[in-house]
Amino acid sequence: MPLFDSMYNFAGWLSGSAQEAEDLVQETYLKALKGFSSFQPGTNFRAWIFRILRNTFLTSRTGLEALRTVPLEDDEAEAPAAVVILDTPESILLERAGQEAIQAALSALPVIFREVILLADVEEMTYQEIAETVSIPIGTVMSRLSRARRTMREVLQRAEEKHG
């Protein structure tokens, strides 16, 4: 089945529940079939089907609630070049942060940041693919990704300092 495992994992991360992930994946396949004529051969199939999955999520009750908690500040305003690099002690290795800490930090990210970081780092999509999936310009992909990673780093560092 095309992209079944990736879609299920992404659906799980979006919704936070196995039951909802199943519903989302099932509905995505149905919608993909129904709207297959809208898929243009030669364009990116993965971005197309992930976009259906994401839109299905955003119109679900959990999705609508998740969007309500998104910060209102203008994320487009921050250019990727303006990323503030934290002066981290070398000894703090983020990799040491346990899997659970990373998962908790990911879950705590607002959905518009969580989705780009998952598409980039777990699905290994290019900026272009992410832009197509999320329907935002590439510049916004870069700024959201930078902010998402920076937030992850800050949260994990705080967790490390707390336990370390």
Place this chain on the structure above:
Amino acid sequence: MDSDTWRPKIERYLDAELSDEETRAMDEHLRECSSCAAEALRQLQLRRGIKQAGHRYAASPEFRRRIAAQIFSRQPVSRSWRWATVPVAALALVAITIFSLRSGRPASNRVLAELTDLHVATLAASTPVDVVSSDRHTVKPWFQGKVPFTFDLPELAGSPFTLVGGRLTYLDQEPGAHLIYDVGKHHISVFIFRDQPELAGGAVTPESSQLLNFHIESWNSQGLRYFAVGDASSESIQELAGMFKRLAKD
């Protein structure tokens, strides 16, 4: 150029989004600038952590079977799916066609093509193996409960091969073991699945034993189907395959 110019580009560099020219320049800069190199390492560590932790949700076998049945079966499982059977099959067919067209490979080599893809994709991943160990007695037990079969790994002492580690893989919705061996600077993937007619259909023929310049060996032993894939010489692949085959006879 100084660090201030390069630092903001590290993220795009690690995302492989810089131009070839900028990538080369960044490679060079990182060799010279320890502060940027340390920053790149920190960013890389975060990514690796996220990639590992990000594989969190796995579908239950039952859900997987249900969706597969709905997509591939001619007998719709529920009324709501009845209307969808034909377009579902069409979608699957189109997806496979797109895949075949993109990779330009004949459908008869589908299994082998998928395995070479798995081999290449795994080596390209930042964390190719889930269990990192050169000890077969560590790697083999890791698969307990993850694959529905057990297998033996050959003793490598005195051979040119080293075991890098293993990972769980899937082929046609069937879980399998993916082991990675090194010989010299080459990597060889050994895939093990429960043998099935579809996999036997992927048995290596003289025409397919070399796909996209990868050498491939396939054999069946005790109900399991093995594939060895890599860019090492065909002699090396055969030698490693021979070590696995001898296990069955011992």
